[in-house]
Amino acid sequence: MSDRSQKRAKTDKSTSEVQENPYLAHLPRSERLVNPSNGGTNVYGLPADHPLANFEIGKTTAEQAEKAEEGDINPFTGKDFSGRYKKILTGRRKLPVNKHRKEFLDLVQNNQVVILVGETGSGKTTQIPQFLVFDELPAFKGKKVACTQPRRLAAMSVAQRVAEEMDVVLGEEVGYNIRFEDCTSDKTFLQYMTDGMLLREAMNDPLLSRYSAIILDEAHDRTLSTDILMGLMKEIIRKRADLKVVVMSATLDAGKFQKYFDDAPLMNVPGRTFPVEIYYTPEPEADYLEAAIFTALQIHRSEDAGDILLFLTGEEEIEDACRKIKAEADQMPDAGPLKVLPLYSTLPPQAQKRIYEEAPPAKTPNGRPGRKIVVSTNIAETSLTIDGIVYVIDPGFSKQKVYNPRIRVESLLVSPISKASAQQRSGRAGRTRPGKCFRLYTENAFMKELIETTYPEILRSNLGTVVLQLKKLGIDDLVHFDFMDPPAPETLMRALELLNYLGALDDDGNLTPLGSTMADFPVDPQMAKMLIESPRYGCSNEILSIVALLNVPLVFVRPPSERKAADEAKAQFEHPDGDHLTLLNVYHAYKTAGADQKWCYDNYCNFRSLKSADNVRSQLKRYMERADLDLVSMPFDEKPRGAYYTAIRQALTSGFFMQVAHQERGGSYLTVKDNQVVRLHPSSCLDHVAEWVVYNEFVLTNQNFIRTVTEVRAEWLLDAAPGYYDLSTFPNCEGKRVLEKLIERRKRGGSDDRRDRDRKDKGRDSKRSRR
DNA sequence: GAGCACTGC
Numbered sequence: 011m012s013d014r015s016q017k018r019a020k021t022d023k024s025t026s027e028v029q030e031n032p033y034l035a036h037l038p039r040s041e042r043l044v045n046p047s048n049g050g051t052n053v054y055g056l057p058a059d060h061p062l063a064n065f066e067i068g069k070t071t072a073e074q075a076e077k078a079e080e081g082d083i084n085p086f087t088g089k090d091f092s093g094r095y096k097k098i099l100t101g102r103r104k105l106p107v108n109k110h111r112k113e114f115l116d117l118v119q120n121n122q123v124v125i126l127v128g129e130t131g132s133g134k135t136t137q138i139p140q141f142l143v144f145d146e147l148p149a150f151k152g153k154k155v156a157c158t159q160p161r162r163l164a165a166m167s168v169a170q171r172v173a174e175e176m177d178v179v180l181g182e183e184v185g186y187n188i189r190f191e192d193c194t195s196d197k198t199f200l201q202y203m204t205d206g207m208l209l210r211e212a213m214n215d216p217l218l219s220r221y222s223a224i225i226l227d228e229a230h231d232r233t234l235s236t237d238i239l240m241g242l243m244k245e246i247i248r249k250r251a252d253l254k255v256v257v258m259s260a261t262l263d264a265g266k267f268q269k270y271f272d273d274a275p276l277m278n279v280p281g282r283t284f285p286v287e288i289y290y291t292p293e294p295e296a297d298y299l300e301a302a303i304f305t306a307l308q309i310h311r312s313e314d315a316g317d318i319l320l321f322l323t324g325e326e327e328i329e330d331a332c333r334k335i336k337a338e339a340d341q342m343p344d345a346g347p348l349k350v351l352p353l354y355s356t357l358p359p360q361a362q363k364r365i366y367e368e369a370p371p372a373k374t375p376n377g378r379p380g381r382k383i384v385v386s387t388n389i390a391e392t393s394l395t396i397d398g399i400v401y402v403i404d405p406g407f408s409k410q411k412v413y414n415p416r417i418r419v420e421s422l423l424v425s426p427i428s429k430a431s432a433q434q435r436s437g438r439a440g441r442t443r444p445g446k447c448f449r450l451y452t453e454n455a456f457m458k459e460l461i462e463t464t465y466p467e468i469l470r471s472n473l474g475t476v477v478l479q480l481k482k483l484g485i486d487d488l489v490h491f492d493f494m495d496p497p498a499p500e501t502l503m504r505a506l507e508l509l510n511y512l513g514a515l516d517d518d519g520n521l522t523p524l525g526s527t528m529a530d531f532p533v534d535p536q537m538a539k540m541l542i543e544s545p546r547y548g549c550s551n552e553i554l555s556i557v558a559l560l561n562v563p564l565v566f567v568r569p570p571s572e573r574k575a576a577d578e579a580k581a582q583f584e585h586p587d588g589d590h591l592t593l594l595n596v597y598h599a600y601k602t603a604g605a606d607q608k609w610c611y612d613n614y615c616n617f618r619s620l621k622s623a624d625n626v627r628s629q630l631k632r633y634m635e636r637a638d639l640d641l642v643s644m645p646f647d648e649k650p651r652g653a654y655y656t657a658i659r660q661a662l663t664s665g666f667f668m669q670v671a672h673q674e675r676g677g678s679y680l681t682v683k684d685n686q687v688v689r690l691h692p693s694s695c696l697d698h699v700a701e702w703v704v705y706n707e708f709v710l711t712n713q714n715f716i717r718t719v720t721e722v723r724a725e726w727l728l729d730a731a732p733g734y735y736d737l738s739t740f741p742n743c744e745g746k747r748v749l750e751k752l753i754e755r756r757k758r759g760g761s762d763d764r765r766d767r768d769r770k771d772k773g774r775d776s777k778r779s780r781r
Numbered sequence: 782g783a784g785c786a787c788t789g790c
Contacts, residue, residue: 161788189790206789235789324786356785387786409786422786467788475790532790563785629790692782711784 061085067147068119072111075144086149086176086183086199095177102175105133107279114141114277122247123255123274127264129281130437134258135164135227136172139200146222146254149183149199153222158205160233161393162188169193169202176200189532190625205235209242213482213529217246223254229267230259230430231392232466234476237494240270242483244492263430263463270494284440286402290453298405299327301450303334306383309401309448311345315379316400316445317369319390319438323409323424328352328385335383346370346378353386353394356563358618365396391434395441402439402447404432406460411470415500417684418508420472421710430463432456466495473497473505474535478514481521482529511668511734512539527637531630533561540665541630545640547661549654552594552643554634556662558627559593560706560718562619566596566693572614579614584695588703588720590662591655592695597623663722666704667730671716672745673701679716681708682727685741691717701748702727724752 056063061078062085078085079099102108107128117124128134139157148155159165169186178184185194187203194201205226212218224243229236243255257267257274268276295301299322306320322328332350339348347370353362370380384396388408410425427435432449439445449456468476477488485491488502509515512535514525521529528538537557544553559565568576583599585591600620603609610617634641644654671679671688679688690696691709694717702724705716728735728749737753740746 204789210790231788233788324784326784354785355787389787391787393787409784411786422784424784424786479790568783689782709784715783 062147065144065147067150068145070115070145072115075111075141078144084177087178089177091177094174098175102133102137105137106131106282107133107137110277110279111137111141114138115145117275117277118142118145118254118256121275122251122253123243123257123271125264125267125271125274125276126256126258126279127261127276128258128279129261129283131282131441132279134279135159135168136175138256138258139202139225140172140176142223142225142254142256143200148222149197151222154199154201154220155223155225156208156218156221157200157202157225157227158208158236158239159202160205160228160231160236162204163393164228165202165204166191166193172200172202190629205233205239209235209239209479210532212239212242213479216484217250218253219250222252223256225256225258227258228260229257230263230463232464232468232494234467234471237466237468238476238479238483240494241492244271245485260430260434266494270492283437284442284444286436286440286444287446288436289446289448290456291450292452294452294455295405295450298407298450299331302403302405303331303338305403305448305450306335307338307342309403310339310348310381310383311342313401313446315369315381316443317381317396317398318383318401318403319396319399320383320385320403321390321405321408321435322385322387323407324387325352325354325356328354328387331385335385344378346372347380349380349382351382351384353384353390355387355389362394365394369398388431390438391431395438397442399438399441400443400445402436402445403450404435404447405450406432406455410464411467413471413501415498415504417686418472418504419708419710421708426460428462428464429456429460432460468493468497469495473501474508477502477505478509478525478529478535481509481515482526486520508668509535511731512536512665514539530637531633533557533630536665536669537561538665540661541634542637542639543664544661545642547657547664548642548644549657549661550634550639550641550643552658553661554627554630554641555597555623556590556594556658558623558630559597560590561626562623563616565593565616565619565623567614567616576614579612580695582613584697585655586695586697587655587659588696588700589694589718590706590720591658593718594658596620659720659722660726662704662720663726664730666706667727667734669705669708669716670722670727671703671705671719672743672748673699673703674744679703680743680745681716682745683740685743686714688714688716690719691715693717694719696721702745724749728752728756 061081061083065074082090084091126134126138139155142155146155159168165186165188169184170180173180173184176184181193182195182197184200185198187194187201187207189204189207218224226236226239229240240257247253247255257271259267264276268274302320302322306318309318322331329352332352336350339345349367349370351364353365365384367382369382372378372380384390390396406427407424408427408431409422411420412423413420436447439447480488480491506515506519509525510517514522514528514535516522524542527542528535531538531541537560540553541557544550566580583592583595585595596615597620600609600615605621605624607617610620631641644657646654670682672682673679679690680686681688696703696719700721702722703719704722706718707716709715709717735749737746737750
């Protein structure tokens with residue numbers, strides 16, 4: 011709740027109108043007990059004819075609740091139920107989960123934690139929270155029931171659905187809370203939200219005292235946030251006997267959840283899907299892409315009507331496959347028309363929506379059926395469902411994030427999927443009728459080579475943010491924190507080390523005041539540090555913009571057929587000192603042009619990215635204000651010339667001092683401390699020889715690239731983090747020797763940058779020599 | 782001279 015709505019709730023309570031109205035169910039229970047209206051005899055002081063009159067928190071029965079749901083008056087609003095409500099209710103009663111209401115209530119009333127395993131189509135996400143609401147009656151306690159989702163879209167659409175089912179206005183009694191959009195009010199007692207949002211709330215309210223029950227949905231997804239929340243739940247339930255926790259998951263690994271929560275009872279709800287026949291290849295496929303295209307065309311030629319879903323790994327592969335399938339299908343005289351549709355997250359929403367288009371009709375009344383084929387990334391495995399899919403082609407690969415703590419780099423790797431993933435994929439064929447799934451690997455490979463479930467994200471990520479969050483949550487002893495899957499000690503060490511260098515943790519690993527402020531910002535620790543330091547350099551307005559831009563998808567658009575024009579458009583914004591300043595130039599130009607979509611189109615900029623950067627920027631700005639950080643800019647023309655940009659580059663260094671590369675003799679770059687050979691990404695606009703650069707991102711593909719780079723000076727590095735630049739910990743390289751000399755010179759009291767500046771001027775003279 | 786799978790605050 012915001013400060014404002016808290017205030018509002020307090021004022022409301024004192025009005026007499028409220029005390030006399032039994033339908034204002036959001037009031038704290040104590041208030042009711044003190045002021046029973048109508049001389050009612052039940053604990054809540056409800057009049058005898060109120061639909062909830064005989065309800066007792068934590069002791070209601072399924073019959074009681076169902077009766078209340080089937081009455082004429084909505085117990086939560088006092089209004090008559092609408093006609094539509096009754097119709098929806100009939101449908102709800104047919105959901106598989108409905109048969110288990112009594113069992114669920116028994117379990118949840120007698121246990122603090124319940125594990126619920128429900129397959130797709132069981133209705134668990136919409137119904138279980140309502141079951142709980144009728145038993146918890148959170149509004150009478152001044153509390154809420156929360157149901158978390160890993161994805162924003164799910165939180166929004168499920169809340170919308172449940173508001174309809176409960177016949178209330180979305181955002182009143184039932185609402186959702188996601189980043190940038192709080193659709194709740196002080197009346198809200200059932201709240202869907204993203205798991206990350208609940209985690210953020212926990213950082214300011216470690217016992218999550220606003221909730222009487224918390225449902226963690228889609229726990230099998232094992233997102234970073236869900237994993238931390240689960241660990242947190244284990245801590246909180248020890249301190250809050252009144253809190254109920256329900257963990258909901260798909261079938262696999264239920265036993266693991268049960269065990270983790272100290273043998274909490276497990277309830278199983280069957281799903282409602284159709285059978286899917288699985289086909290394997292007899293021999294391993296040498297080229298999965300070729301095999302996938304062949305299989306798709308084969309299905310199209312010979313199988314009955316029904317749409318196809320093909321899983322591939324990335325944008326380029328998908329676009330390529332779409333072209334090939336289209337070309338081949340057009341050559342097949344004996345097959346019906348085929349609509350080929352790509353699907354991946356960076357596809358513009360309009361193009362994404364096309365997957366819901368109908369398949370084309372047969373060319374002639376008795377001709378072969380028309381069909382659509384969706385060629386998709388993993389997005390169709392969990393995030394999006396396409397009805398009408400009957401055939402699934404699963405080559406068995408996806409791109410997955412991996413983290414290498416040794417060189418501190420996250421990268422994407424095409425890897426075999428897990429059995430759980432394969433089952434999820436095949437299930438996509440049976441949503442509307444029986445289907446078939448073609449796995450492009452052998453049954454033996456499925457049984458023996460695929461791992462059971464995909465490794466949880468916490469084992470595949472850089473944990474800087476996670477550790478900072480845990481510290482902020484008051485968890486000091488990370489080694490003994492009860493992770494469901496404990497990360498590698500080396501990964502934790504790397505995170506602690508990073509946070510220590512950034513000044514977020516002291517040498518004993520305790521959160522510093524700086525670290526506490528950093529944790530509030532919804533960005534990487536490095537960028538949080540940069541934001542907090544920026545007023546000191548007189549450029550917090552500019553750093554705000556840059557950080558926002560670094561947190562949205564790529565701003566520059568470069569269609570394969572218009573590369574030259576796109577590069578020319580980009581050239582207008584290029585800043586010689588690097589890409590961060592170029593981003594800033596684009597942002598200023600975008601704002602000057604009135605945040606105009608056409609301007610973006612004409613200048614090869616991604617309108618959605620810039621718009622979203624604007625959004626992120628205002629959120630970060632609010633956090634800056636809350637932390638009492640000044641929002642300042644340097645005058646653009648101030649002497650010496652270029653001071654404006656120098657200040658920004660220095661501020662960048664204050665956060666990115668660990669992401670630095672030095673140009674060695676011979677021209678190649680080596681990262682500092684880890685000594686990885688890297689190249690400037692070809693998209694970089696840095697147009698002269700730069701001895702020292704900071705970079706935003708290490709891109710590991712066939713080569714090591716550093717992307718989004720800006721030139722800095724050696725002395726800024728030493729100033730930003732003297733502790734980190736303890737050269738005794740550095741491997742021998744030219745960069746180290748340069749820094750050593752600089753330190754020596756400083757010791758002698760000499761001026762730093764004489765030689766440095768000479769070198770820089772020389773560099774500028776040889777502009778563009780690289781090309 | 783070009784590899785952003787997918788989420789989220």
